Amino acid sequence: xxxxxxxxxxxxxxxxxxxxxxxxxxxxxxxxxxxxxxxxxxxxxxxxxxxxxxxxxxxxxxxxxxxxxxxxxxxxxxxxxxxxxxxxxxxxxxxxxxxxxxxxxxxxxxxxxxxxxxxxxxxxxxxxxxxxxxxxxxxxxxxxxxxxxxxxxxxxxxxxxxxxxxxxxxxxxxxxxxxxxxxxxxxxxxxxxxxxxxxxxxxxxxxxxxxxxxxxxxxxxxxxxxxxxxxxxxxxxxxxxxxxxxxxxxxxxxxxxxxxxxxxxxxxxxxxxxxx
Amino acid sequence: xxxxxxxxxxxxxxxxxxxxxxxxxxxxxxxxxxxxxxxxxxxxxxxxxxxxxxxxxxxxxxxxxxxxxxxxxxxxxxxxxxxxxxxxxxxxxxxxxxxxxxxxxxxxxxxxxxxxxxxxxxxxxxxxxxxxxxxxxxxxxxxxxxxxxxxxxxxxxxxxxxxxxxxxxxxxxxxxxxxxxxxxxxxxxxxxxxxxxxxxxxxxxxxxxxxxxxxxxxxxxxxxxxxxxxxxxxxxxxxxxxxxxxxxxxxxxxxxxxxxxxxxxxxxxxxxxxxxxxxxxxxxxxxxxxxxxxxxxxxxxxxxxxxxxxxxxxxxxxxxxxxxxxxxxxxxxxxxxxxxxxxxxxxxxxxxx
Numbered sequence: 001x002x003x004x005x006x007x008x009x010x011x012x013x014x015x016x017x018x019x020x021x022x023x024x025x026x027x028x029x030x031x032x033x034x035x036x037x038x039x040x041x042x043x044x045x046x047x048x049x050x051x052x053x054x055x056x057x058x059x060x061x062x063x064x065x066x067x068x069x070x071x072x073x074x075x076x077x078x079x080x081x082x083x084x085x086x087x088x089x090x091x092x093x094x095x096x097x098x099x100x101x102x103x104x105x106x107x108x109x110x111x112x113x114x115x116x117x118x119x120x121x122x123x124x125x126x127x128x129x130x131x132x133x134x135x136x137x138x139x140x141x142x143x144x145x146x147x148x149x150x151x152x153x154x155x156x157x158x159x160x161x162x163x164x165x166x167x168x169x170x171x172x173x174x175x176x177x178x179x180x181x182x183x184x185x186x187x188x189x190x191x192x193x194x195x196x197x198x199x200x201x202x203x204x205x206x207x208x209x210x211x212x213x214x215x216x217x218x219x220x221x222x223x224x225x226x227x228x229x230x231x232x233x234x235x236x237x238x239x240x241x242x243x244x245x246x247x248x249x250x251x252x253x254x255x256x257x258x259x260x261x262x263x264x265x266x267x268x269x270x271x272x273x274x275x276x
Numbered sequence: 277x278x279x280x281x282x283x284x285x286x287x288x289x290x291x292x293x294x295x296x297x298x299x300x301x302x303x304x305x306x307x308x309x310x311x312x313x314x315x316x317x318x319x320x321x322x323x324x325x326x327x328x329x330x331x332x333x334x335x336x337x338x339x340x341x342x343x344x345x346x347x348x349x350x351x352x353x354x355x356x357x358x359x360x361x362x363x364x365x366x367x368x369x370x371x372x373x374x375x376x377x378x379x380x381x382x383x384x385x386x387x388x389x390x391x392x393x394x395x396x397x398x399x400x401x402x403x404x405x406x407x408x409x410x411x412x413x414x415x416x417x418x419x420x421x422x423x424x425x426x427x428x429x430x431x432x433x434x435x436x437x438x439x440x441x442x443x444x445x446x447x448x449x450x451x452x453x454x455x456x457x458x459x460x461x462x463x464x465x466x467x468x469x470x471x472x473x474x475x476x477x478x479x480x481x482x483x484x485x486x487x488x489x490x491x492x493x494x495x496x497x498x499x500x501x502x503x504x505x506x507x508x509x510x511x512x513x514x515x516x517x518x519x520x521x522x523x524x525x526x527x528x529x530x531x532x533x534x535x536x537x538x539x540x541x542x543x544x545x546x547x548x549x550x551x552x553x554x555x556x557x558x559x560x561x562x563x564x565x566x567x568x569x570x571x572x573x574x575x576x577x578x579x580x581x582x583x584x585x586x587x588x589x590x591x592x593x594x595x596x597x598x599x600x601x602x603x604x605x606x607x608x609x610x611x612x613x614x615x616x617x618x619x620x621x622x623x624x625x626x627x628x629x
Contacts, residue, residue, distance in 0.1 A: 002365055002397045004348040004534065004546070008358055050351045050358050051544055053536045076562040090356040212565055238567065239559050241534045244394040247551070248531035249558055251577065252567070253504065254585050259393065273504040275567040275577075 003244060006048055006093030007033050011086055012068060017154040021119060022084060023060065023072040026092065039063050041104055041130045042123060042235055042263045045096025046243050047071055052082030056240040058262070059097060060122040062129035069094070072122040072154060098243040099262050102127050102207060102233055111140040113199040115218055117190045117210025118147050121154050123235045123262075124209050128162070135167055142169045142199050146190040149178030171197045191217045194225075201226030208234045212276070219266045229267035236262050236276045252276050279469055280448040282439065286465035287373070287446065288323035294371050295321070302340055303373040304333050317372070328374045328411050329441070332420075336527035336600065337379035338386070340372060341402035344524075345549045348398075348534070353542045365397035367405040371458075378422050378598035380410040380434035382527030388590035389530065398548075407454050410435035411446070416485045419599030421612050424491040427596055429481045485597075489612045491619050493583070493593055499622035500584035504576070508621065512614055513572035515607045520552025522578070522601035522609070528594045531558075553577050579614065 013025035028034035039059055048054040055077070061070035075084045086092065104127070112131055116124040131138050143162055147153045153172070163170045172185035173193040186193055190210060199206075206222050208215060215234055222232050238250040238257040250257035253273040264272075282290075291301055303326040304315045315330040317337055350361040383403065390399040413420075413429035422428060432438045436455035439446035448466050450459050459466060523529040533551040538544040551558065554574050560566045568574045586594035595611075602610050 001362060002348065003394055004548070005360060005362065008360070048536075048546075050353050050546075051536050051538055054534055054546075074562070080562065087356070091353075091358040093358075211563065237561070239561055241532065241551075244396075245392050246389060246394070246396060246530070246532070247534070247548075248553065248581070249551070251581065251585060253580070254501075254588055275573065 004095070004242070006046065006054075006095045009069075009092050009094045011088050011090050011092060014086075014088055017072060017156070018152055020076075021072060021074045021152075021154055023070050023155075024083065024086075024092075025061075025068050025070050026094065027068045028094075029091070034067065037069075039069075039097035040101035041127045042101035043097035043099050044243070044258075044262055045069070045071075045094050045098060046240075047073075047079075047083070048093035048095075049079055049082040049086065050091070050093065053079045054093070054095075054241070055079040055083070056237075056243065058123035058126065058235065060126055062126055062133060064130055064133035072119065072125075074119050095243065099258055100260070102235075102263055103205075104130055107131070107205045108134075108137045109139065111142070111200065111202075111204040112138055113142045113144065113204055113206045115144045115190065115194055115206060115208045115210070115214075115222075117145075117214035118152060119154060120210035120214065121145055122209075124207055125155055125158070127207050132162075132165075132168065139203065140169070140200075141167070142171070142197060144171045144190065144193050144197050144199075146173040146175070146188075146193055147178070148175050150174050150180045150183050152178070169197075189217075190214050191221050194218060194221055198225070201228075204231065206232045208232065209237075219269070223266065227266075229270065230265050232266035233263055234266070234269070236264060238262075238276055280450070280459070280466040281442070281445050281469045282448050282462075282466045283445045286462075287439075288326075290462050290465055291320070291323035291326070291371075291373060295323075298368075300368060300370040301373060302370060304328065304330055306330060317375075326373055328439075329414060331415070331417075332376055332413075332598065332600075333379075334600070334603075335525055336382065336598065337372060337375050337408075338382060338527050338530075340370060341383060341399060341406055342386075342530060342550075343402075345547050346398055348546045348548055350539075350545045351543065353544075365401040367401050370402075370406045372406060372408045373411075374439075375408050375410040375435065376413060376598070377410050377427060377429060377431040377433070377435070377438070378420075378596040379527050380408050381427050381431055381596045382434065382598075383408065384434035385528055385590075385592045385594060385596070386530050388592055389586070392590070407437075407458055408435045409437040409439060409458075411439045412441060413481050414441055416481050416488075417599070417603075418488060419602040419612065420485045420597065421489040421491075421599060421615075422597035423482060423486045424489040424615070425493065425593045425595050425597045429485060489597075489616060491615055492622070493587070495622045495626060496615070496619055497584050497587050499618065499625055500580055501588070502625075503621075504580075506621075508617065509572040509576045512609075512617075513570075513575040516554065516571050516575050516609055517607050518554045518556065518571050518574060519606070520554040521604050521606070522611075523552030523554065524550060525600040525604045527596055527598055527600075528582070553581070575609075579618070583615075 008029040009026040015023040241247040245259040390396040438449040582594040
């Protein structure tokens with residue numbers, strides 16, 4: 001089996017997140033691979049629909065949940081539209097896991113603040129469940145999440161579950177104009193919600209993911225609030241093909257996002273040109 | 277010092293032997309299309325086709341080890357069930373006769389990224405099956421600049437043998453164990469002789485190439501590392517069409533795309549195809565966001581990757597000075613002039629430090 005050949009996975013469940021976003025629950029068809037498969041929070045894979053091609057997504061489920069992986073995707077291109085046409089029981093391909101990961105071990109015993117915008121919650125959700133499944137090993141957990149509108153919020157059932165838990169603080173917002181009459185969260189942009197939540201920077205790590213505008217505004221804000229740049233983590237979502245450091249398209253200055261990333265600290269990003 | 281010599285007649289006999297044994301032989305051959313004459317690397321059936329003294333082949337040798345399209349695997353699909361059929365990563369024996377030193381060197385340079393952590397079985401499968409006999413250049417043109425990137429018209433990098441033209445014969449320089457093996461089976465054709473060193477003819481070529489561009493790669497790399505933002509990028513890229521032809525004719529450009537191609541109902545292949553960093557689509561995100569938003573960013577990436585990123589990561593300049601990107605560009609982008617201008621900036625920056 002060569003480097004570019006995927007393992008076959010079966011779609012076990014399809015979860016409708018929004019009108020254009022779905023989560024697929026996938027399990028490896030080969031029991032040996034299913035048994036041996038392991039990954040770390042933040043790693044990504046190349047998911048494929050045979051006949052349509054490959055697409056890069058993070059693994060959105062937590063490594064603490066064995067036996068399956070989840071991918072959340074928005075239908076925007078050829079492959080994601082083909083993924084949308086698949087049904088439970090259908091076969092897809094998966095190569096991975098690739099790339100580096102969030103420093104879960106380092107975060108143990110510390111506060112963790114999760115900040116996400118839109119579909120950017122997918123890679124963050126992996127870390128959220130990872131920490132929630134090992135809840136007693138972390139101090140305060142805070143989730144700050146916003147989307148364009150109420151209908152664009154992903155993982156709604158989980159947001160409800162996190163909101164109901166007493167061991168995690170959840171702040172939610174939608175952009176102005178995106179609220180519904182029964183919306184109880186805030187109406188603002190993600191950086192404003194971060195200011196409102198005002199997470200304590202002492203002894204804290206931040207995990208941030210979202211569209212480029214959320215990242216470019218939130219990272220400096222967190223630093224202004226007192227978070228150490230070395231403890232602010234984000235994950236870059238550059239276009240990729242191989243995931244193996246060969247195909248040459250995910251360069252941001254000297255780094256290959258697929259190999260040196262996708263997880264970077266704010267301190268690292270400062271040394272890179274703004275090509276992400 | 278005794279030298280091994282090979283006459284053109286014996287070279288032809290060597291090629292005939294290998295063709296007879298079923299080896300694929302690839303060499304520069306002359307072509308004429310619509311009155312335009314050029315040379316290209318192509319499989320030969322007969323040694324007389326081989327043109328070792330012609331101009332530089334229009335396309336590089338990389339297509340031999342990195343085909344423009346390569347099947348990664350085939351698949352069959354029926355009612356949601358998929359069967360994968362592996363693609364071979366071992367390939368039939370190939371002998372390249374008459375590779376230009378700039379093309380041979382490129383193979384060794386690209387080896388680095390193809391073996392970086394993940395070992396690319398396709399690239400190395402082709403590499404292993406291929407024996408490269410390079411021939412020293414007896415001529416150059418105004419686009420050649422191999423000497424500026426540490427090579428020469430007589431460089432042995434990436435070659436298993438280097439042939440140096442000497443009258444109607446060639447001096448054979450054996451470079452690698454693969455080259456030793458080729459010599460072993462052709463020893464009687466390569467008698468030792470005490471004719472004076474060949475080399476002299478090519479030093480004139482080397483002088484000619486040197487006159488095209490002088491460059492300090494270390495200084496250039498340093499300047500590039502510090503000048504991601506510079507008005508120069510916008511100025512240089514204004515005329516670039518973003519067609520990517522420079523990448524397709526480049527011996528070291530190795531970017532690729534991975535696509536699925538249907539071959540009938542329920543079956544198809546996943547292939548990798550050459551790609552280029554100049555078209556906007558290369559880095560376009562699904563969201564519509566493009567980190568390299570204009571041509572200056574894309575052309576900067578091309579220069580950075582070759583003269584800054586790759587050298588800092590792999591210790592090699594990702595350019596062999598073949599000059600094809602200059603010859604092929606419809607917009608007249610001239611890498612020699614660009615490197616000279618950057619070099620001048622680097623010099624000036626150096627003096628103010």
